[in-house]
Amino acid sequence: xxxxxxxxxxxxxxxxxxxxxxxxxxxxxxxxxxxxxxxxxxxxxxxxxxxxxxxxxxxxxxxxxxxxxxxxxxxxxxxxxxxxxxxxxxxxxxxxxxxxxxxxxxxxxxxxxxxxxxxxxxxxxxxxxxxxxxxxxxxxxxxxxxxxxxxxxxxxxxxxxxxxxxxxxxxxxxxxxxxxxxxxxxxxxxxxxxxxxxxxxxxxxxxxxxxxxxxxxxxxxxxxxxxxxxxxxxxxxxxxxxxxxxxxxxxxxxxxxxxxxxxxxxx
Numbered sequence: 282x283x284x285x286x287x288x289x290x291x292x293x294x295x296x297x298x299x300x301x302x303x304x305x306x307x308x309x310x311x312x313x314x315x316x317x318x319x320x321x322x323x324x325x326x327x328x329x330x331x332x333x334x335x336x337x338x339x340x341x342x343x344x345x346x347x348x349x350x351x352x353x354x355x356x357x358x359x360x361x362x363x364x365x366x367x368x369x370x371x372x373x374x375x376x377x378x379x380x381x382x383x384x385x386x387x388x389x390x391x392x393x394x395x396x397x398x399x400x401x402x403x404x405x406x407x408x409x410x411x412x413x414x415x416x417x418x419x420x421x422x423x424x425x426x427x428x429x430x431x432x433x434x435x436x437x438x439x440x441x442x443x444x445x446x447x448x449x450x451x452x453x454x455x456x457x458x459x460x461x462x463x464x465x466x467x468x469x470x471x472x473x474x475x476x477x478x479x480x481x482x483x484x485x486x487x488x489x490x491x492x493x494x495x496x497x498x499x500x501x502x503x504x505x506x507x508x509x510x511x512x513x514x515x516x517x518x519x520x521x522x523x524x525x526x527x528x529x530x531x532x533x534x535x536x537x538x539x540x541x542x543x544x545x546x547x548x
């Protein structure tokens with residue numbers, strides 16, 4: 282079923298690598314957002330701080346078992362409704378452009394859902410902010426897992442859950458962090474055990490994901506504390522957050538599939 286030529290794969294790999302290079306700088310909004318967070322951290326009410334702290338436990342549970350976030354591989358037919366695709370092995374044989382189309386549909390759907398979610402939790406200002414933060418993280422994780430399935434990877438495997446967390450960390454990182462994560466992910470599918478052990482050792486640093494996630498959205502969420510006005514801020518922030526994670530997930534998983542497909546053409 283595969284119809285991707287080697288020339289097309291090399292061209293698309295170059296496109297992904299160009300995207301990676303574009304990630305070497307931060308938007309002004311992001312740069313500004315990181316500056317005042319230490320001060321805002323002191324002003325944030327304790328119950329919000331506690332809710333953010335709960336994300337540490339949530340993310341730890343996700344890495345270990347998938348918890349309530351785990352998407353089911355049995356839903357593959359929902360991603361490719363017009364095709365006879367029922368297993369991940371079938372997905373791996375699809376043209377990458379078909380995988381891209383499935384991811385695009387998921388992204389549109391999740392961005393719409395994130396907009397509604399952010400608006401509804403933004404109505405109550407600070408009182409509903411504690412609900413919105415874990416809901417947003419849950420939506421981002423599920424989006425990444427669905428993207429993984431669309432490219433033929435099984436999010437129920439522990440190593441794939443680590444890759445999902447690395448995607449989340451990539452979006453939330455600064456320039457140095459992005460470069461380090463890209464270097465780690467480039468070795469993710471390496472066949473030798475040494476590099477695999479190096480990747481798995483990153484499990485011990487998963488707490489950084491939540492703290493960088495907090496820094497990324499922290500002061501933006503402050504505006505969401507304003508009742509009614511929080512509706513607009515919540516809708517925009519959540520939609521933007523899901524869009525960023527979906528774009529990163531698509532590019533990083535797409536690169537893995539392209540590289541694997543290129544290796545197959547060399548056999």
